[in-house]
Amino acid sequence: MDQIHLMQVFVAVGEQESFVGASRRLDLSPASVTRAIGGLEALLGVRLLRRTTRNVRLTEVGRRYLSDSREILASIAEANEVAAGGNAAPKGELSVTAPAGYGRMFIMPCIVEFLKRYPEVEVSGHFVDRFVNLVDEGVDVAVRIGHLPDSSAKGLRVGQVRRVLCASPEYLARHGVPQHPSDLLRHTIIATAGAPQSVEWKFGAAGNRTALRIKPRLTVTGNDEALEAALAGLGICRLMCYQVDAALAAGRLKIILAEHEEAPLPVHILHRESNFGSPKVRHFIDLLAASLRQHSTMYRP
Structure with missing residues (x-):
């Protein structure tokens, strides 16, 4: 039994909160999805999902396993990219988050430019005015305004705002x-x-x-x-x-x-420490950092 495949199916079900939604996302039959989840729960000896006639919900163990599975699958994908060659062209899915207004004004132009340069990349942009946990929500790159708490994410300071x-x-x-x-x-x-x-x-x-x-x-x-x-x-x-x-x-x-006025707030680009070897992450951060550093509005006294 391929545990990586089982984890991929579980992540799809957990994110969609639906067996049917996961089957569509993975292009698998609903029966195949049901068997995969049953096989994974049997392998682990725990219940990951609560099923009713109307919905699917994660158990407490399931929520933790979903977070761990995302991280493991992301690490596998990133390891494959690195092994394929450090100079390989970026490809695959990239997830980016930033505050809503800042993202619209400064991050979206960089995403558009990045997609034009690298046609094999797909980007998901999440512009929301709330804290986004990179690991729990499967995000590759985040732009944060404000002082950073201790974190497993690596931060690159690119400017400041008032x-x-x-x-x-x-x-x-x-x-x-x-x-x-x-x-x-x-x-x-x-x-x-x-x-x-x-x-x-x-x-x-x-x-x-x-x-x-x-x-x-x-x-x-x-x-x-x-x-x-x-x-x-x-x-x-x-x-x-x-x-x-x-x-x-x-x-x-x-x-x-x-x-x-209060002291200016720093602007950082964050990424998970484990994923900077990925060409898509590294190239996007390089492009984003160069753009944000030169933008005049971040440096006005």
Whole structure:
């Protein structure tokens, strides 16, 4: 019994949460998928899946085994690529993740260029504003904004971004320009996500940091909505510099309290330590790092 094949079938079932979905994905009959899962569970002596007439769910053991199986299968694929030759052209599937807005603006152009250069590569882009675990979710490359926790992933610093406070010239003309963070208590605040009752904004670099609790008048779930409200002259918002760069250049927004900003946040490219030998990962990181390092918005003081 080929355990690698059984693991491939299990990963497909676990990700699809469906025997039928896995059979379509793998181009196998549903009966073959059922036999493979039964054979794997018999081999391991544990129940990996809970089956009902309506759905398929992973057991606790199954969830752990799914994560391990993904890692093992990825390592096998990467070892095959490396053995085929370090200078071989990239090929196969590549999974990339980044924050939503940053990914759309800076990562997508690199993905498009990469696909044009290497026609045998397929890329899955996951642009979401949440933490993505590279191992658990089978992601090859991640772009992270912020300081990195201890991790099994390797990080390559490629720049930095700033959180900035800004408002439209019309709003500032009507209500005045804040000179100190405490002045914000008298202004209309636009906040993203978080609790609608209050938000805490931090100011100043390490060693001289202060925090201010503010009650926003408008709280929205997305940065784009906060930007639109600020452009319409409603109030003051706090966003990443790259999110407001075009509006600043056009004179539609102005930065305020720049001297009280927090220290810039680093931007890193991450990959699992085990997969950098893969040509597709190595070539993509090289292309991405060169592009992000030269982008002016990441270095503006």
